[in-house]
Amino acid sequence: DARVTQTPRHKVTEMGQEVTMRCQPILGHNTVFWYRQTMMQGLELLAYFRNRAPLDDSGMPKDRFSAEMPDATLATLKIQPSEPRDSAVYFCASARGRTEAFFGQGTRLTVV
């Protein structure tokens, strides 16, 4: 059963700490998206990759967020330093080209 796997599922951290979220896309999918979901902002696109190359990260606060794909089976989203306003659910989704995206279960981040 192919699915997108995200770790950790939940993360509570103190303000100022580094947070790393990981995503394993579905095998064979070459497009990976990172979204952030809050009650106020809905589903915001933070960054996306095609064939491991970053295509757009304009939705991401550049001073503290970074996204990478070290290889085809791993995407990472890092926040350093974290702030309380970063508290949200972060979703990773993968797709084959420009077809439908399949979402992981998300990482619920709480920054205190």
Place this chain on the structure above:
Amino acid sequence: QQPVQSPQAVILREGEDAVINCSSSKALYSVHWYRQKHGEAPVFLMILLKGGEQKGHEKISASFNEKKQQSSLYLTASQLSYSGTYFCGTDENTNAGKSTFGDGTTLTVKP
């Protein structure tokens, strides 16, 4: 550019029909529809790639008017399981697969 969805919320009785609309100010390559239940990830429902083409999923269908950059999701004879938040995602012609989402439409189906 984020697509605009309407209405923001709908309350139905079981068996009633609903239409959710999605519009964009940009020329679109495709429109995707997803349903999200509380505390869960969005789940893909359907994708529309060609103008005017309707695609179905159970009793849920959708249309895509490429010229108007609009899509509508049709839920007929709604069931309790249809409750959730529906999102449209749009992929613009000029942005090579950048999928952005509307703010969602919350659908509540009551017995």
